[in-house]
Amino acid sequence: MSQVIITTDKLSKSFSTGGVQQHILKNLDLEILSGDFTVIMGSSGAGKSTLMYALSGMDKPTLGSVTYFDQEIAKLSNDKLAVFRRLNCGFVFQQMFLLDNMSILDNVIAAGLLVSNDRKAIAARAKDLFAQVGLTEMIWRKFPSQLSGGEAQRAAIVRALINQPKVVFADEPTGALNSAAGKVVLDVLTDLNSKGQSIIMVTHDLKSARRGNRILYMRDGVIHGICNLGKYVSGDRERHGKLQAFLTEMGW
Numbered sequence: 001m002s003q004v005i006i007t008t009d010k011l012s013k014s015f016s017t018g019g020v021q022q023h024i025l026k027n028l029d030l031e032i033l034s035g036d037f038t039v040i041m042g043s044s045g046a047g048k049s050t051l052m053y054a055l056s057g058m059d060k061p062t063l064g065s066v067t068y069f070d071q072e073i074a075k076l077s078n079d080k081l082a083v084f085r086r087l088n089c090g091f092v093f094q095q096m097f098l099l100d101n102m103s104i105l106d107n108v109i110a111a112g113l114l115v116s117n118d119r120k121a122i123a124a125r126a127k128d129l130f131a132q133v134g135l136t137e138m139i140w141r142k143f144p145s146q147l148s149g150g151e152a153q154r155a156a157i158v159r160a161l162i163n164q165p166k167v168v169f170a171d172e173p174t175g176a177l178n179s180a181a182g183k184v185v186l187d188v189l190t191d192l193n194s195k196g197q198s199i200i201m202v203t204h205d206l207k208s209a210r211r212g213n214r215i216l217y218m219r220d221g222v223i224h225g226i227c228n229l230g231k232y233v234s235g236d237r238e239r240h241g242k243l244q245a246f247l248t249e250m251g252w
């Protein structure tokens with residue numbers, strides 16, 4: 001049995017805009033398991049990104065709770081929550097947020113130095129991770145503006161991994177990439193997951209979703225359905241059919 005990393009209990013999130021309350025997440029009960037590649041799908045506006053922000057402690061619930069092991073994160077002060085995020089969560093978003101005035105290596109080291117003072121060990125780990133995602137020294141010596149979209153996204157993955165997070169959160173990580181570059185990024189994420197890294201990814205893309213072993217479908221602020229696909233195997237047509245049938249049933 002896999003260990004539960006994150007539990008939500010009646011997680012609710014509302015926003016007030018111009019005096020009007022919008023209830024985005026509604027009493028959502030969910031468990032995220034260690035080692036899973038969890039994919040969150042659903043129509044636009046269903047609350048996928050809002051759920052990711054709540055799960056990663058980037059935003060606090062309006063009601064209900066998000067618990068990592070036995071730590072309810074909304075109870076942490078903002079400073080402690082920031083430390084918690086650095087230690088436990090890695091982020092790979094569509095806009096990559098690499099700092100323009102630093103080399104790729106220095107970007108990753110800067111993220112590592114938020115958690116440890118051991119620059120030498122951080123640099124060694126960064127180089128190891130660059131090798132794992134297929135970025136050569138010629139690439140990691142460059143500045144962000146000198147990279148292709150796919151290279152920058154792989155650099156962002158390395159940065160997300162530098163502090164050995166329990167969970168990597170990816171929001172449409174291939175959304176801005178062409179299909180070849182997107183495939184490389186998905187291969188990297190799949191490979192990391194096969195080595196035990198827990199991943200939670202939001203996507204609208206079927207090819208991306210296929211990489212997950214557990215697909216959550218959101219509709220109108222709740223988990224409308226869950227599809228267990230098993231671990232990804234390339235070229236598995238049955239898996240493709242199963243996912244498509246599930247999404248059709250969900251009204252995707």
Ligand SMILES: Nc1ncnc2c1ncn2[C@@H]1O[C@H](COP(=O)(O)OP(=O)(O)OP(=O)(O)O)[C@@H](O)[C@H]1O
Nearest residue numbers: 015016017024042043044045046047048049050051
């Ligand atoms: N900070 C905010 N303030 C007000 N409303 C917000 C805020 N963040 C999100 N919303 C609203 O919450 C709803 C859900 O947004 P969310 O980004 O979670 O949807 P999504 O499922 O990720 O959509 P998409 O697939 O289009 O990215 C939207 O109606 C959005 O306008």
